[in-house]
Amino acid sequence: MNWWRRWRRARTLSQRAIPEPLWQLTLARFPFLACRADTDLARLRELSTLFLADKEFAGMQGLQVSDEMAVAIAAQACLPVLHLGLDWYDSFKGIVVHPDVVVARREHVDEDGIVHHYDEELSGEAMAGGPLMLSWHDVAEAGVSAQWGYNVVVHEFVHVLDLRDGLADGTPAIADREARAHWQQIIEAEYQVFCNRIDADEETLLDPYGAESVDEFFAVVSEVFFVAPADLLEEHPRMYELLRGFYRQDPRQHRRSAE
Ligand SMILES: [Zn+2]
Numbered sequence: 001m002n003w004w005r006r007w008r009r010a011r012t013l014s015q016r017a018i019p020e021p022l023w024q025l026t027l028a029r030f031p032f033l034a035c036r037a038d039t040d041l042a043r044l045r046e047l048s049t050l051f052l053a054d055k056e057f058a059g060m061q062g063l064q065v066s067d068e069m070a071v072a073i074a075a076q077a078c079l080p081v082l083h084l085g086l087d088w089y090d091s092f093k094g095i096v097v098h099p100d101v102v103v104a105r106r107e108h109v110d111e112d113g114i115v116h117h118y119d120e121e122l123s124g125e126a127m128a129g130g131p132l133m134l135s136w137h138d139v140a141e142a143g144v145s146a147q148w149g150y151n152v153v154v155h156e157f158v159h160v161l162d163l164r165d166g167l168a169d170g171t172p173a174i175a176d177r178e179a180r181a182h183w184q185q186i187i188e189a190e191y192q193v194f195c196n197r198i199d200a201d202e203e204t205l206l207d208p209y210g211a212e213s214v215d216e217f218f219a220v221v222s223e224v225f226f227v228a229p230a231d232l233l234e235e236h237p238r239m240y241e242l243l244r245g246f247y248r249q250d251p252r253q254h255r256r257s258a259e
Helices: 003-015 020-029 038-054 067-078 136-140 142-148 152-163 177-199 214-227 229-235 237-247
Strands: 056-059 094-098 102-109 115-122 132-135
Touching (some): 003 038, 020 067, 067 094, 067 136, 067 152, 094 136, 132 136, 132 152, 136 152, 152 214, 214 229, 214 237, 229 237
């Protein structure tokens, strides 16, 4: 980091620090954040401050994005990059927040060239170059929905990590070729097993939506890693190990109190 960036960072952290009551409120709402070790929480708070200074929030359909809402989004968004760094989110600025899910009109052209229209309900959406879209209703419920391993913020920001190299392929930009090959081998194998289980109508810990494609699988499995790590470790130990290596953190080991 050059002197200018260091100076700007120090200035942001001192002048725009998240107020203590607001930070404590955020932790109280999202227990999967609050249970982290103190060192992680201090780091998360700093990253969230820098994230808020860098990103631009826009409320849609009359929604006003309050400080409380922005901090809730920032804190959850910074969890995946806690030990990777905010540079991973450099590709976009805008975060668009809707009050609830958005119905998107989709078009699909079949093999015979016939165009089909259908509606898709979106609780979030990430695209290359941004902006990133979120349903506030889903974000606000994250403390409760963690028990099902659901987290829309983590999901969409993992897509951002995946898209960083320009490809939505379930493989983030891992510089080391060997590590990258290892990643692809494990995630493809785990994805296939998961698809087979979904095809067989089995009950799964992971959201069946993860069977859509390997990039959705990466996003869905990461949600559980961050908000219900013990469950993921038990059901998908190889996937847990792979994510622990990539994210450079172990959400289980950092628990403040023993589970
Ligand atoms: Zn997705």
